Amino acid sequence: MVIGTCAALALAGVAGAVAAGQDDSEPAGWHEPPAVAPTPVAERGLVPGASASPAPPGTSDTPPASSAPATSSTPGQPAGSPSAAPPTPEHVQDRRLESTDAPTSGRERIGSMHRVDELLGYQAGPARQELSYPGASYVKVHFEKIAVPAGDYVTVANPSGTESYRYEADSDGRWAMSITGDTAVVEVHRRTESLSNAVLAELGVDIDRVARGDARESGGAGAGAAVPGPAGPGKEESVCGTDTSTDAVCYESSDPVAYTKSKAIARLLINGTELCTAWRVGAKNRMITNNHCLTSSEEAYDTEVWFNYQCAKCGGYDVFKPTKVWGDKVLATDKTYDYTLFTVDGFASIEKFGFLVLDVARPKRGQELYVPQHPAGEPARIAGSQGEAAGNCAVDNPDYTGYTAHSDVSYFCDTAGGSSGSPVISRATNKVVALHHFGGCPNSGVRGDLLAGRLRAYL
Numbered sequence: 001m002v003i004g005t006c007a008a009l010a011l012a013g014v015a016g017a018v019a020a021g022q023d024d025s026e027p028a029g030w031h032e033p034p035a036v037a038p039t040p041v042a043e044r045g046l047v048p049g050a051s052a053s054p055a056p057p058g059t060s061d062t063p064p065a066s067s068a069p070a071t072s073s074t075p076g077q078p079a080g081s082p083s084a085a086p087p088t089p090e091h092v093q094d095r096r097l098e099s100t101d102a103p104t105s106g107r108e109r110i111g112s113m114h115r116v117d118e119l120l121g122y123q124a125g126p127a128r129q130e131l132s133y134p135g136a137s138y139v140k141v142h143f144e145k146i147a148v149p150a151g152d153y154v155t156v157a158n159p160s161g162t163e164s165y166r167y168e169a170d171s172d173g174r175w176a177m178s179i180t181g182d183t184a185v186v187e188v189h190r191r192t193e194s195l196s197n198a199v200l201a202e203l204g205v206d207i208d209r210v211a212r213g214d215a216r217e218s219g220g221a222g223a224g225a226a227v228p229g230p231a232g233p234g235k236e237e238s239v240c241g242t243d244t245s246t247d248a249v250c251y252e253s254s255d256p257v258a259y260t261k262s263k264a265i266a267r268l269l270i271n272g273t274e275l276c277t278a279w280r281v282g283a284k285n286r287m288i289t290n291n292h293c294l295t296s297s298e299e300a301y302d303t304e305v306w307f308n309y310q311c312a313k314c315g316g317y318d319v320f321k322p323t324k325v326w327g328d329k330v331l332a333t334d335k336t337y338d339y340t341l342f343t344v345d346g347f348a349s350i351e352k353f354g355f356l357v358l359d360v361a362r363p364k365r366g367q368e369l370y371v372p373q374h375p376a377g378e379p380a381r382i383a384g385s386q387g388e389a390a391g392n393c394a395v396d397n398p399d400y401t402g403y404t405a406h407s408d409v410s411y412f413c414d415t416a417g418g419s420s421g422s423p424v425i426s427r428a429t430n431k432v433v434a435l436h437h438f439g440g441c442p443n444s445g446v447r448g449d450l451l452a453g454r455l456r457a458y459l
Contacts (some may be wrong), residue, residue: 211272300327
């Protein structure tokens with residue numbers, strides 16, 4: 001099925017028409033850094049002689065380095081004795097991560113970065129500045145500094161004020177939460193009392209960068225066309241045949257279980273312009289995505305996690321107002337098994353979207369699947385319609401080689417760049433049997449039973 005109207009238009013700027021819908025909570029603007037050092041990252045399975053996961057032809061093979069030492073411990077493995085992964089199989093070098101459009105990180109790129117020089121408030125500049133990029137799907141502001149006295153604050157909002165975030169003084173430079181749509185309004189809110197000229201001269205709000213989401217052509221990535229054979233250079237889509245994925249909301253009546261499970265997934269906005277998918281695993285404050293998407297607490301800290309980013313109606317134009325929280329601490333990450341487990345700041349606001357569970361049983365050939373995801377950063381879509389014929393979304397090979405032998409499950413479920421980190425769910429159990437990471441027809445994900453064993457102590 002061709003990509004839905006909502007998905008195509010929402011990313012072309014129509015996302016500015018946000019339905020208030022199911023969520024009215026407002027997360028905090030930014031979160032404070034922890035008072036103590038973050039939890040040490042447990043990293044295992046480094047590929048000998050390699051600093052990063054292999055990337056597809058024509059892309060960089062160097063994702064951001066983890067901040068954790070290679071000797072960090074993982075439950076079930078003695079500290080100081082990380083497992084040594086075998087050399088990367090040759091066939092993996094020809095496969096593409098499902099986030100391959102960003103040339104320097106291996107993540108799907110959704111936007112562009114712009115240098116600006118805007119000074120607001122006090123002796124220099126206006127108190128209010130509108131930053132508009134017609135057609136942009138979002139606008140994200142970076143403050144070089146916010147120098148305001150106690151009681152004064154800055155807001156970043158959309159023109160209607162239905163999405164707004166508040167920021168206090170901060171001199172270190174920080175990304176603000178993105179504003180959905182093509183216009184962000186930055187405003188300095190001052191107290192009425194007067195200040196001396198000497199004090200005023202030291203005050204001001206300096207915007208030095210803006211990230212904007214790309215406008216997308218109608219039809220979106222992977223829309224409808226047949227893709228013969230394995231994905232090749234410059235073709236990050238992994239639609240195997242005709243794209244049969246549909247907007248998640250289209251499943252609300254026909255497949256309510258799959259629709260409910262899809263609410264546990266989130267769109268990741270990394271570094272202002274890059275994308276992956278993540279999902280809640282277990283009832284605690286735990287999120288999982290791929291290692292090639294996110295590796296360190298420093299990266300997680302500046303990563304936006306969007307829940308409820310989906311079409312309000314099947315075939316409609318509006319999207320629900322997403323609930324946006326910040327990533328927080330990385331608890332465990334592994335390059336060979338391509339996972340990262342992390343927490344979010346503001347967990348209470350996303351608990352209502354539910355969670356998924358890893359299946360401890362090894363997947364079986366022919367097992368029917370469905371994959372909720374954010375391909376190309378679109379509102380949530382699901383591949384694998386209930387009752388779909390011919391196993392387009394079923395386990396093809398339960399013993400597939402990913403970065404190491406026996407690590408993956410292969411399937412032909414339709415995905416695209418930005419789907420990295422999506423859950424591959426069994427229709428029989430509604431549990432996660434794989435963590436999606438590779439495209440190429442067949443596509444593949446890391447086995448859920450292997451992840452369940454490695455992450456048991458954290459979940």
